[in-house]
Amino acid sequence: MAGKWVLITGASQGIGYELTRLFAQDGYDLVLVARDRERLAQVSDELKTRHRVNVKVLAKDLAVPGASREIFEDLSREQVPVSILVNNAGFGFQGPFVAHELQRELDLIQVNVTALVELSRLFLPPMLARREGRILNVASTAAFQPGPFMALYYASKAFVYSFSCALAEEVSGSGVTVTALCPGLTRSQFHARAGLKRPGGILMMEADKVARIGYRALMRGKPIVIAGVLNKLASAGAKAAPTRLAARVARKFNEP
Numbered sequence: 001m002a003g004k005w006v007l008i009t010g011a012s013q014g015i016g017y018e019l020t021r022l023f024a025q026d027g028y029d030l031v032l033v034a035r036d037r038e039r040l041a042q043v044s045d046e047l048k049t050r051h052r053v054n055v056k057v058l059a060k061d062l063a064v065p066g067a068s069r070e071i072f073e074d075l076s077r078e079q080v081p082v083s084i085l086v087n088n089a090g091f092g093f094q095g096p097f098v099a100h101e102l103q104r105e106l107d108l109i110q111v112n113v114t115a116l117v118e119l120s121r122l123f124l125p126p127m128l129a130r131r132e133g134r135i136l137n138v139a140s141t142a143a144f145q146p147g148p149f150m151a152l153y154y155a156s157k158a159f160v161y162s163f164s165c166a167l168a169e170e171v172s173g174s175g176v177t178v179t180a181l182c183p184g185l186t187r188s189q190f191h192a193r194a195g196l197k198r199p200g201g202i203l204m205m206e207a208d209k210v211a212r213i214g215y216r217a218l219m220r221g222k223p224i225v226i227a228g229v230l231n232k233l234a235s236a237g238a239k240a241a242p243t244r245l246a247a248r249v250a251r252k253f254n255e256p
Contacts, residue, residue, distance in 0.1 A: 007031040007075070007082045007123070009062060009115070010089030012039040014188030015138060018211030019086055020047060029054040031080065033071060033089070035061045056080065062089050063107040068118035081130075084218070085123045087116040087160075088138045092153030095256055105152055112156035120167070124176070131175035136218045137164040141184040141231050145238040145246035149254035161224075168223035177221035181214035184231035203230055 006023045010016035012034035020030055024047045032040050037059035044055040058074060060067045075082060090112045093100060120135060127133025140154075143161035147154030164180035171178060185204045210227045217225035226232045238246045 003029065004083045005029045005031060005080050006084040006086065007033065007071070007119075008086040008088060009033045009119070010138075012036050012043060014207045015183065015186060015211050015214070016086070016088040017043060018208045019088065019136075019215060021208075022211060022215045023084075024051040024053050024055075027051070027053060028084070029056075031056045031058060031075065031082065033058045033060055033062075035059065062111045062115040065110065065114075068115045068122065071119070072122040081126065082123050083127070083132065084134045084136070085119060086136045086138075087119055088136075089115065090138065090156070092150055092156075094150055094254060096149060097151050108152050108156060112153070113159050116160060117163070124171075127176045128171070128174055133176040134218055134221070135164075135167075135176070135178045136214060137178065137180050138214070139164065139180045139182045141182050141226060141235045141238075143182060144235045145241075145250050146243065147254055148247055148251040149256065150250075154250070165223060177218075177223075179214070179218045179222055180224050181210075181217065181227065182225065182231070182235065183210045183214075183227045184234065186210050186227075203228075203234070205231075 006028045008016055008020055008030065011020050011032035020032060020043060023030060030047060030053060032043060032055060034040050037057070040057045040059060044057050047053055047055050058071055060071055062068065091108060093104070116137060124135070137160050139160040140157040142150070142154040143157040145154070161180050161182065164178055168178035183205065186207050187204055188207050205228050213225060213227045226235050
């Protein structure tokens with residue numbers, strides 16, 4: 001896969017970091033995007049040393065409007081053709097909708113939704129022109145029901161899921177595939193940043209296992225993959241239940 005470039009957002013930790021290792025093992029060159037420049041440098045050094053791949057680091061905050069276009073323009077200027085785009089960056093937080101600062105809520109929409117759409121829109125046309133490419137959008141099992149006390153996060157992941165499924169159908173037969181990865185509770189720094197107090201229990205999965213499931217689905221061109229048997233069962237139940245009931249169940253998990 002020498003010369004094949006993969007762009008991964010949120011590459012410094014969790015699922016994003018585990019995906020960098022999987023791509024590097026298969027010989028892909030990598031563009032790593034996250035806010036933490038120091039951590040990105042550590043990941044870059046690890047991948048270069050262990051797998052002898054090329055790695056570019058872009059320390060960008062996707063909550064800042066215009067960051068996605070800066071990424072695209074930087075790579076276009078350096079003539080780096082992105083064959084695979086992984087929109088992994090995202091965050092959430094727990095608590096009543098009216099309890100958080102409006103700017104923090106707008107930042108969530110910017111990172112989870114707007115940046116994902118911008119990056120997809122910018123990098124998809126060159127893929128279609130080459131008739132070759134893949135996009136992996138990290139959604140969540142939260143996409144399948146409303147989520148009181150994490151209302152914006154759940155809604156943002158519902159958008160990612162719906163958008164990805166529709167886009168996968170649009171590009172069908174073009175040589176480009178789009179995959180929506182829907183993890184459930186995953187052991188990572190996400191929970192600390194979100195301020196989540198609930199225990200994970202048997203539904204908690206390790207980030208490396210989730211990454212492997214997403215990686216295999218991406219390479220097979222599957223439009224949707226839910227990580228883990230228990231998450232599949234829980235998601236099926238959420239989709240089958242009346243919306244109001246599903247929201248009440250989610251409230252039990254999310255209410256501080």
